[in-house]
Amino acid sequence: MRFNLLEIVRQGLSGNAGWQPHWRAPDPKPEYDVVIVGGGGHGLATAYYLAKEHGITNVAVLEKGYLGGGNVGRNTTIVRANYGLPGNSEFYSHSLKLWEGLEQDLNYNAMMSQRGVYNLYHSDGQRDAYARRGNQMISQGDDAQLLDRAAVRRHLPCLDHDNARFPVLGALYHPRGGTARHDAVAWGFARGADQRGVDLIQNCEVTGIDIDGGRVRGVQTSRGAIRARKVALVTAGRSSQTAAMAGLRLPIESHVLQAFVTEGLKPLIDSVVTFGMGHFYISQSDKGGLVFGGDLDFYASYAARGNLPMAEHVMEAGMALMPMIGQAKVLRSWGGIMDMTPDGSPIIDKTDIGGLYLDCGWCYGGFKAVPGSGFSLAHLIATDTHHAPAARFRLDRFATGALIDEEATGSQHNLH
């Protein structure tokens, strides 16, 4: 069933009784060409692009819980392409272009909203750094504008512009950035993959990876053994555990990142705003809740919840930037499991085991990468060559020194 205006009218007139489930619930087949472990945004996008771009449809996505139940269903939904380093720059640029055509491509309303991203600056040095960053973005073919104090004041009247310690001096504005409905992105990719013949298998936990003669042969699961010519591990914060089943140790440490949502408010912020002097960024969901977050708690964790010191830090930064936020009640908060790499950049690569692929290390930036990651991993699986925009996301870059250290803080786990 395609979604269109005629269908909405037709269903509306017939009591909305004719809508179909968005995807099938097949039993696993004994064998697939490609098995993707992990039914989150990246795994579903990989399955979709394998089918659409490469005609590989004998594919299963194995998910131990439910589709889109991990980080793709719990994040702050920001989409942007404002990276500076080679490697990240071309990758996120490509991913943003995919976002811009995503809803038409998937025939699914992902509520993609290019509402613009403002990175505020609060000092002359930060202004210079953002001017350079903006030029890098423009060189890559994306958009950036350096706004002065008056322009930011006009666009964002809700901020404390004259804060004595951190005055808002301007912003780097990225008009094509914005937000998207995170669940709908997962559902749209799932439906698109299913329509092209991919089997989406939920409640199916992978418990082992079969390797023989240096090649992957299949996986053991809670629903029996499944043979596969190629297997991709796309398991985000659990990547160390899935890779360990293949005998691999990864350059990944899983950390907790918290985010917060307030009660629904009337329209207040029509864009995404990041504070330049503290770890705080904010947008407003279409339901009216202010969605904001900060930095990692900075200790290894799988608890899916954080501790109060970082919650307090985020609230303090929010109060410094926009004191009116103190009037809003925080409705809920959560912690996600972030697959942190030493340099803060991801991995899309083959492994030493034939037919075994890795897509992980997305740190706290995986959502905006969903289409780009799926596209590039599908290319790698289908052709065994790296997709050019993701060619630097190598597993061995920590050993070789070809790091992508966007924050320039060093290549050590506790620095990003």
Added chain:
Amino acid sequence: MRLTCPLCGDRDRREFYYMGHATYLDRPAADAPAEAWDAYLHLRENPCGPTHDLWQHEAGCGAWLRVTRDTATHEITAVELAR
């Protein structure tokens, strides 16, 4: 989260700096092969459950601590001086 420093007693998490897995204590020799240094600096066991990690009582006595902690529950069962 609170940690009990063996020297200072029960203290808030804010006083401590987190370094990472306690394998940081197993520093290779200066002339060890590059693979050993890569493994030491970058590769991680990253367990979901009981682990040992290295914290420093940065805003206290400055001691380096080997903490036995559960990454799935944040429960801390032992804190001892790192050696």
